Amino acid sequence: MAEPQASAIRTRGLNLWYGDFQALFDVDLDVAPKQVTSLIGPSGCGKSTLLRSINRINERIDSVRMEGEIRVLGHDVLAPEIEKAQLRKRVGMVFQRPNPLPLSIRDNVLFGWRIDHGGRPDKDEGEALLEESLRRVLLWDRVKDRLGQRATGLSLEEQQKLCIARLLPVQPQVLLMDEPCSALDPAATSAVEELIWELREQYTILLVTHNMAQARRASDDCVFMLMGKLVEKGPTGELFLTPQRQETADYIEGRYG
Amino acid sequence: MFERTVKDQRNQRTERLFRILFLLMSGVLIVPVFAVLGFLFYKGAPALSWAFLTTWPEDGMTAGGILPALFGTLWLVGVALLVSVPIGVAAAIYLSEYAKDNWMTRVINLAIINLAGVPSIVHALFGVGAFVLFFEFGTSILAASLTLAVMTLPVVIVSTREALQAVPQAFREASWSLGNTRWQTIRHVVLPNSGSGILTGIILEVSRTVGETVPVMFTGAAFFLPYLPTSVFDQTMAMSLHLFVVTTQVPGVPEQLPFGVALVLILMVLVLNSASILFRSRLRRRKKW
Structure with a gap:
C-alpha cells in the first residue's frame, strides 16, 4: 500500500540491535526524492547500519533485529509480504570498495538484468541497455572499445562508476551509497561526486560519507548522526553554517571524528 | 659504533644453529617421499607394461596383469564419487551460504570433524552392518562404494566449504544489491x-579413496574373481586389496609383481594430485581480486 510520496525514504522510531548491542536508537529519517542526502557522523555512529537497513541487506547478519518503520517510496518495507529481492532492485547499493565481479565490463553491467530476465534475454536490448547505462555514468567513451575486457582491470574510479552503472539496468529509484569515494584518490573522488550530482535528476540518493567537504559539496540535505541517534537534519548549507546542536557544531568543526 | 660484539657473535652462532636444524628437519620430511618413490620405481618398473595393465592374473596370481583390480578400483571410486560429491557439495553450500551460526550448525560441524577422525576399520564395520547386512546390498560394489563415500564425505564438505568461503563477501553483496536471490547469487x-x-577437493578425495583397503575388503572387494563386475551389485577386485593379497596371501609371487601393483597405485594418486595442483594454480592465476 503506497502512501502519498513526500519522502522517498522515511523511517520512524527505527531501532536496531546486533545481538545485545543496540546500534540505532529511534531514528526518524526523511530523504527527499530526487535529491542527494548525505549522512555524516563519526565512525561507528550507525550511518552505514542505517543505510544497510534500508535495502535490508543488513539481515544477512544473523544477529540483527529491527523495530520500527521503514518506508521506501511510500511502502512499508519491513512488512512480511515484501520480497527482499524486489526491494533491492528498486533500491540499489554502491559499496565502499568498488566490487566489480570478475567478469567482463559488459557482463558486469548486464549481470542483474540478465538474471532478472531468466534464460535468454534479448541481445540487442542488452547492448542498448549497456550503452545507456555506461553513458549515464560517463564511462561509455572510455570503455566502449573494450567491453569484453575484465572489469577488474579498470582504475578504481572507473570500477566505482561501473558499479553504479551495473545498478541501472534493473531500474532502481533509490541509490544507497556507502562511502563510495573512500577508496579513491582526490581526482577520482571529484569525478564520482560530479556523477552523483548528475544522477540526482533521476534518482533519490542517500550518501554516507566520512568526508565533510564531500557532504558539503555534493548534497542537498545533510543528516548528522552520533552514537546511533539522529542528531540533526537540514539543508546542507544551513546545517554547516548554522548548526542547531552543539554536537553537530563540534563535529563539523573537526573537534572529534 | 656499529662493530660486532661478543654478544653478536653468540647470537649469530645460535642463528646458524637453528637454521641448520630446521633445514635438516625439512630434509627428514622430503627424504622418505623420494625414497619411497625411488624404491617403488626401482623395484616395480620392470613389472610395468601395457600388458600388465590390460591382462588377467595368471598362475594363481603369481604372474600376469592386474586388469580386474584396476577396473574394480575405477568402479569403486566412481560410484563413491557419484554418492559423496552431490551430498558433500550440497551440504557445504548449506553450511557456507545458508546456515546461521546456531547450535545445530555447531553440531553439524562437530559431526563432520568427528566423522573425519573415525578410523577406516570402524567405517568398514559400519559398512558391513549398514550396507551389506541392513540394506541387504550384500558384499558388492554398492556397499563398498557407499562405505567409501561415508568415509570421504567430511573431506568433500570441508574442502568445498573452504572453496566457497574463499569467494569474497563483496561479490555476494554485489549480487544481492542487484536484487538477486540467495540461490541466484550462489548459482x-x-x-x-x-x-x-571444489574440483581440487574432489580430486584429493579421489586420491584418498583409491588407496583405501580395509573398508572395501570388508564390504565388496574380493580376493580373486574370474569375471569383471557388470553391475553395482557384483563383487569386484580392487587394487589396494590386490596389493595386500599378492604381498601376504599368495606364495611364490615374484618380487616385482607386488611392487608393480604398488607403483600403479601410487602413480594413480600422483597423477590425480598433480591434476589438482594444476587446477589450483590455474585458479590462482585467474583470481585477480
Whole structure:
C-alpha cells in the first residue's frame, strides 16, 4: 500500500540491535526524492547500519533485529509480504570498495538484468541497455572499445562508476551509497561526486560519507548522526553554517571524528 | 659504533644453529617421499607394461596383469564419487551460504570433524552392518562404494566449504544489491568463482579413496574373481586389496609383481594430485581480486 510520496525514504522510531548491542536508537529519517542526502557522523555512529537497513541487506547478519518503520517510496518495507529481492532492485547499493565481479565490463553491467530476465534475454536490448547505462555514468567513451575486457582491470574510479552503472539496468529509484569515494584518490573522488550530482535528476540518493567537504559539496540535505541517534537534519548549507546542536557544531568543526 | 660484539657473535652462532636444524628437519620430511618413490620405481618398473595393465592374473596370481583390480578400483571410486560429491557439495553450500551460526550448525560441524577422525576399520564395520547386512546390498560394489563415500564425505564438505568461503563477501553483496536471490547469487556468483577449488577437493578425495583397503575388503572387494563386475551389485577386485593379497596371501609371487601393483597405485594418486595442483594454480592465476 503506497502512501502519498513526500519522502522517498522515511523511517520512524527505527531501532536496531546486533545481538545485545543496540546500534540505532529511534531514528526518524526523511530523504527527499530526487535529491542527494548525505549522512555524516563519526565512525561507528550507525550511518552505514542505517543505510544497510534500508535495502535490508543488513539481515544477512544473523544477529540483527529491527523495530520500527521503514518506508521506501511510500511502502512499508519491513512488512512480511515484501520480497527482499524486489526491494533491492528498486533500491540499489554502491559499496565502499568498488566490487566489480570478475567478469567482463559488459557482463558486469548486464549481470542483474540478465538474471532478472531468466534464460535468454534479448541481445540487442542488452547492448542498448549497456550503452545507456555506461553513458549515464560517463564511462561509455572510455570503455566502449573494450567491453569484453575484465572489469577488474579498470582504475578504481572507473570500477566505482561501473558499479553504479551495473545498478541501472534493473531500474532502481533509490541509490544507497556507502562511502563510495573512500577508496579513491582526490581526482577520482571529484569525478564520482560530479556523477552523483548528475544522477540526482533521476534518482533519490542517500550518501554516507566520512568526508565533510564531500557532504558539503555534493548534497542537498545533510543528516548528522552520533552514537546511533539522529542528531540533526537540514539543508546542507544551513546545517554547516548554522548548526542547531552543539554536537553537530563540534563535529563539523573537526573537534572529534 | 656499529662493530660486532661478543654478544653478536653468540647470537649469530645460535642463528646458524637453528637454521641448520630446521633445514635438516625439512630434509627428514622430503627424504622418505623420494625414497619411497625411488624404491617403488626401482623395484616395480620392470613389472610395468601395457600388458600388465590390460591382462588377467595368471598362475594363481603369481604372474600376469592386474586388469580386474584396476577396473574394480575405477568402479569403486566412481560410484563413491557419484554418492559423496552431490551430498558433500550440497551440504557445504548449506553450511557456507545458508546456515546461521546456531547450535545445530555447531553440531553439524562437530559431526563432520568427528566423522573425519573415525578410523577406516570402524567405517568398514559400519559398512558391513549398514550396507551389506541392513540394506541387504550384500558384499558388492554398492556397499563398498557407499562405505567409501561415508568415509570421504567430511573431506568433500570441508574442502568445498573452504572453496566457497574463499569467494569474497563483496561479490555476494554485489549480487544481492542487484536484487538477486540467495540461490541466484550462489548459482551465478559463488559457484563460478569456486569451481576449481571444489574440483581440487574432489580430486584429493579421489586420491584418498583409491588407496583405501580395509573398508572395501570388508564390504565388496574380493580376493580373486574370474569375471569383471557388470553391475553395482557384483563383487569386484580392487587394487589396494590386490596389493595386500599378492604381498601376504599368495606364495611364490615374484618380487616385482607386488611392487608393480604398488607403483600403479601410487602413480594413480600422483597423477590425480598433480591434476589438482594444476587446477589450483590455474585458479590462482585467474583470481585477480
